[in-house]
Amino acid sequence: MNTHKLPKSTIICVAFVSGFCIMTIEMLGARIMAPYFGGSLSVWGSIITVFMLALSLGYLIGGRLSTRNPNPVTFAMFFIGAAVFSLPIILFADSIMKPIFMAIEDPRYGSLLASLFIYLIPTSILGMISPYSIRLLVDRSEHSGHMAGLLFFISTLGSAAGTLGTSFYFVLWFEVNQILWGSIVALISAGCFILLLNYLFNRDGVITPQAQRYEKQI
């Protein structure tokens, strides 16, 4: 059994980053879709539907993964994986949307299908972060509700900041792709930060008292 543990403040910080990036990517969705599917309400509907669907899948999978050997390396991989799977939003969005635009006349279904292809995977991976963070934060079952509340608070606060920052300011200062690159860099940095702390805190053979307590729990 692995006994790795991360400082709570780190988990809380990266949860904020993931919440922030989810909404930054979502807010730019309408911009990315508009040239092909227009600016109608249904395009927003498609994007939000796919994000909700992807997050729900992510929560389910992330929760399931957290039951098997929860460890910081897997946790870091969610961030790096989400970043890697967000690259197609920048690199291939046009080549994904073009054939869908040609094949489907109705912009409602066109935008829904395009959102699925572009956003389902990266957003699902981002969704895995929340339940997994809770698992890493909880060391006693009576604290589980408290930790879940704290985590939702932080990640949703991050989402609020990401929404506001993107729609009020970033679009005024940067191009869409520059903002997306920013999110990708933020996610990769968060992943690397977790890996670094994991290396520093849990070097071979060094088992902190906290980690020992944690082991007893399991």
Place this chain on the structure above:
Amino acid sequence: MKSKFNFLQFLTRQEVKILPLLLAFMCLPAVAETIHEEKSLYRDIVVDQTDGRRCLIFNVFRGDRNQSCVDVDDREMLVFTYTRMSFAGLLLMPEPKKILIAGLGGGTIPTTFHDLFPDAEIDIVEIDQAVVNVAKDYFFFEENENMKVSVNDARVFIKRAGISGKKYDYIILDAFGGDYIPEHLLTLEFLQEVKQIMSPEAVLVANTFSTSKFYDHESVTYQRAFNEFFNFKLPTSGNRIILAQLHPLPPRGVLITEAQRIVENLKKYGVPLLEYPNRLSTRVDWDMSRRALTDQYAPANLLKEN
């Protein structure tokens, strides 16, 4: 939703200060009667009638003004200056066979075009079905063989028209939503798609505001797409109409001759065509160092606030 008719634009500060008083005073004698109200997916729609003038108003509660008006007893007369200005394109393309209008409003522009050119094929693209219904029920707008409305986003419609090789002789961009023209209808990429559906002699007529900060970005974008365009402003309107063609613009002499030739046909609509040639300018009156708007960078509605 801001009105397409930018009213406050041409008032001085003093005038703006006394405006509420004036308005209150004006409201006393003539009582506006609301004859229809409806909430659509995109806006609140109100149809008001004051004496013989019936107006389409979007989002009254935000204090917005008339979107489109019609004189019930003289339906042919165009009430707004900016509506009349959109016929200036006839100086560059006097006999359009295929016409595209983005943004229906009360339907006064397409109805007038159909009246002028009964054989021309007129396509209208309007995003809001409720606006189409209101135009038909209250503003005497009728679809027929030659004049059809597509309920669709203008960007989607134009992109598809481009792919299927359709060409138009006269294109009017008059789609307003949110605070201004929707961002995806302002970008360089969009204008490239519009160019795709212009016949070699076609004219593009775009209704915009002469608003300060955003005006520069918009002008730079049109300049990059078309090299040059006619800037058409009148002292009695806060609107700026952009007239662009695929080939170099004709000299003023040609416009004057053309105006004299067709002015009679436009008389009953109240379009003072003879005044227009001298108002069409190619002079750069914007800051050319501004960024062009693209699909990547188009915070138009934010810029407008500054």
